[in-house]
Amino acid sequence: MSAKTLKGDDRLPIYQRLADTLMTEITNGQRRPGDRMPSENGLAEDYGISTGTARQAVAELVDRKVLERFHGKGTFVRRPSFDQSLFRFFRFRSTTGEAIIPESRILKRSIEPAPSYVATRLEIEEGAEAINMSRLRLVDNEPLLAEEIWLPVTLFREFFEMPAEDIGDLLYPIYDSVCNQLIAQAEEDLTVEMASPEISRLLRLKEPTPLIVLERLAKSYSGKPLEWRRSRGTAEQFRYKTHIR
């Protein structure tokens, strides 16, 4: 007999219901990034299904980049790593030429009424209070990106109250450790505009310069919007490659 039962509509395929079950455990935080999953044979036995079927469920989540398989080692909850995302768009060259995380300087952190373009994306009431940050990102002391960041105050109050000195170059690990909010996916939206006087000053631009504007809505596994940010960098160092079929 099967020790565990599958959630969801029993007219759905078994592998789909198992995938949903595992996904829920990850969404709940019962299984966290880096955790090892039960083996495929283990899952099959636990749920009283065939190994091939358990395998199909795992394949589904591997495909959705929620899990990672390693031959001989096991299957693990994937750690999302987002700061590569910048590298997809901008070619940062440090003097050494290494792939590096840009330094972060927080210029402002305050609570303000959310403007409508933020409120919509974060799915909060227009004019409701939200945490607003302005941040500069630098490589070798050269400013590269100016960022405007918004967080729903209800979920991130502890982040707002923590000392600025304790905030490092990466925010997402802090969101997790301080507020228990895990960023698992994001939508990004890329446009071009001319630099405003304010941005020109921040990025130390002399002449009218086209900017790449990268808007990102970062979400939890379940799709709840957690952070909205807008990053602006000079288009000169912008380059994006794709392969299409």
Place this chain on the structure above:
Amino acid sequence: MSAKTLKGDDRLPIYQRLADTLMTEITNGQRRPGDRMPSENGLAEDYGISTGTARQAVAELVDRKVLERFHGKGTFVRRPSFDQSLFRFFRFRSTTGEAIIPESRILKRSIEPAPSYVATRLEIEEGAEAINMSRLRLVDNEPLLAEEIWLPVTLFREFFEMPAEDIGDLLYPIYDSVCNQLIAQAEEDLTVEMASPEISRLLRLKEPTPLIVLERLAKSYSGKPLEWRRSRGTAEQFRYKTHIR
């Protein structure tokens, strides 16, 4: 016994060798876009393997977007459709608001020595002769994109010699029918620059305007470079959305 044999190193997995075999048939042109593949049971029988294994081979090619499966109908060689690619980057709005193929106007078609940036990508000798076209793409008679197109003269001589009137809005179907050259994949590369006087005139721009520059190297199934083009459009109508995990 098995009627057909699999190509390739027999230390490779069977599904991999079957996928390679099918891929070769497609690369050769023995199976063309739109063609129906043998059924999964048929493949299994033909090669004396299990249905699950045949299915795995098909899954591989579906994943690589070479095949498409339709439940109850069969599996088909996918028709690559590239002119959607523009829609990934530019939001064209016709007056009706429909998804449309922009009209094409060929401004120039000549044979010239290939500049080095073209020769490198097309893998021909620098300074070797190549077909060069200049093309304007319009929606509702508004110029939207200026394109510079290069083709290796060895493969596309018949295209060069055909009457301009017979060339429609889409080039890839012509490449196929006239020169037997099938575009199956492409690399795209996106950057930003300010409009030159020449481009400003072509696109009827009044003021200095940032442009999106989309460079595309189009290739055959086997990866042989067939066409290089550079398209420029105003950044105003540029927008690119992604989802990342």
Place this chain on the structure above:
DNA sequence: CAGTGGTCTAGACCACGGA
């Protein structure tokens, strides 16, 4: 209806990684 892909079983054996 027949033929297609989609799901599932109940295993076997192989290849890899770590103790």
Place this chain on the structure above:
DNA sequence: CCGTGGTCTAGACCACTGT
């Protein structure tokens, strides 16, 4: 060595499509 994922068999039955 054991436990993991990777490949493979030889089917059965279901769900969808077109005639």
